Amino acid sequence: MTPLGTQLIARIGRTGPISIGDYMADCLMHPQHGYYATRDPFGAAGDFITAPEISQMFGELIGLSLAQSWQDQGAPAQFTLAELGPGRGTLMADILRATKSVTGFHAALSVHFVETSPVLRKAQAAAVADAIWHNDATTLPDQPLWLVANEFFDALPIRQFVRDADGWRERMVGVSDGALMLGLSAAAPIDLLAHRLDDTKDGDLVEHCTALPGIVQQLSDKIERFGGAGLIIDYGDWVSLGDTLQALCAHEMVDPLAQPGLADLTAHVDFAAIAANAAPAKFSRLTPQGVFLERLGITQRAQKLAQLLSGDALDAHIKAHRRLTHPSEMGDLFKVIALYPSNATPPPGLDP
DSSP: OOHHHHHHHHHHHHHOOEEHHHHHHHHHHOTTTOHHHHOOOBSTTSSBOOHHHHOHHHHHHHHHHHHHHHHHTTOOSSEEEEEESOTTSHHHHHHHHHTTTSTTHHHHEEEEEEOOOHHHHHHHHHHSTTOEEESSGGGSOSSOEEEEEESOGGGSOOEEEEEETTEEEEEEEEEETTEEEEEEOOOBOOGGGGGGGGSOOTTOEEEEOTTHHHHHHHHHHHHHHHOEEEEEEEEEESSOOSOOOEEEETTEEEOTTTSTTTSEEEOOEEHHHHHHTOTTSEEOOOEEHHHHHHHTTHHHHHHHHHTTOOHHHHHHHHHHHHHHHOTTTHHHHEEEEEEEOTTSOOOTTOOO
């Protein structure tokens, strides 16, 4: 058992089973043993690869979409360019490089990162000069906000509930024979799931991200008041149904309870929950990542870059384009939704 697992077993022995949300929070952000607090998990040497690490095209096109949105809203003379969960800073570096030629864009922006990991903050500082860090989105400046959140919401802790005839039973993490195990709480009505009674049946499992509504509402309020847009890109679907909790270590799927603190834990994003909390701002139509990138011209950009490549580099480039856009890879699994002011249009690549 890992050091964090030993601590969790002792804690559960003292106070009883904990929610999956509490388990995820400790596994990911425990100050001494948490996954994100202690390592850089990205890239071939880490545990997973995100879209910005696959190809520069991803960040370039997102940057141009945000810059066009900024122009469409009158090119405010001062604005926040923010990223939630910015990884190594690769995506923001690509955004900044792609938008250098947009007149006035760089002179008007200040870069802000929402990041709590000291290890990743160091990598971000090396990638992007003069960034300002925040522990959460509440302290972002009160001014126009253009923002991207790529694979941010999938890492937020979730709770899981199973429906039965007597209400909902919460899935809990307990201990049996000295090992962590999953079990169910007693059945009870759950107010936050009252709206799911119409689209579920006995035995169905639904997931709820406790932090998501507050974060979306904070961003929505700022975007509606001051202008801007927020691009949210993640894997998931319109509503949560079924167990999507997963753990990844060294690019392999592992048991979520097997290596606490050493494996990445994520769950699919419930985009309907984002939309439900988007007011007072508006939200765009949910769009597959592949469609979004194609609308922004990724194939044309790929063809232009391919002219400069040959051999293994060309093969890797072609595979990267396919991985980002093809329906059988990230193209359909990942979705895009935007928040934008009620008096504006969504960023390019998305429909109202």
